[in-house]
Amino acid sequence: MIVAKNIHKIYKQSPADLHVLNGVSLNIDAGEVMAIVGPSGAGKSTLLHILGGLDKPSKGNVSIDSDDVYRMNENARAGIRNKKIGFVFQFYHLLPEFTALENVILPGMISSDGFEEEDLKRKGRQLLGRVGLKNRENHRPNELSGGEQQRVAIARALINEPKIIFCDEPTGNLDSESGKGVINLLMEFNANFNQTLVIVTHDEGIASRSSRVVHIRDGAIV
């Protein structure tokens, strides 16, 4: 489903360019649960953004369902991201002026599938309930704890029932109980809808429940 070939990411700087990714190739099958692990600074987030159509590689290509993601125009790429991909960012990226519920349903409002706002809200509330935030739907991000913001971001990634979910340390800010709840939810989506999960994590519990663990060190798979 996702094919990444010879991905390089180079930041131009002096005195020497910074090679963050050095020729990463990966095939990810539909329905697979893949964990990406490695030390801080290894290039995990960079790789995840590139796989998810968010950051153009310096060299190499990514295809999703056989579409070459970086050869299409920005509009087409945004369409694929909205339809097929859910992304949980390491630093959440919630919109500060919107409530938790509004943040969650936003990808649904943008999608051209014509969901009714009331249906989306119902679904959004359900997802917020599933991540334990039933009583926080009208809070804005700055009125939520870090772990609560993380859970809003997870609900947002699920609202369009995307085929692929990329999560960047989705339990990084959660206690073990809430972390387990989030992982159970993601695994449930994987089991019920054959959703593909690609998860950057330091969490042994996630790695042990994945079908494959990929180790990244200094911008390469080891």
Ligand SMILES: Nc1ncnc2c1ncn2[C@@H]1O[C@H](COP(=O)(O)OP(=O)(O)OP(=O)(O)O)[C@@H](O)[C@H]1O
């Ligand atoms: N825009 C940028 N310009 C220059 N260097 C960058 C940029 N973005 C990331 N880097 C560098 O690329 C390297 C990899 O960053 P990345 O965020 O992918 O690491 P990571 O493996 O996700 O680490 P962590 O576990 O700490 O989240 C880091 O050393 C970082 O400083």
Ligand SMILES: [Mg+2]
């Ligand atoms: Mg990171």
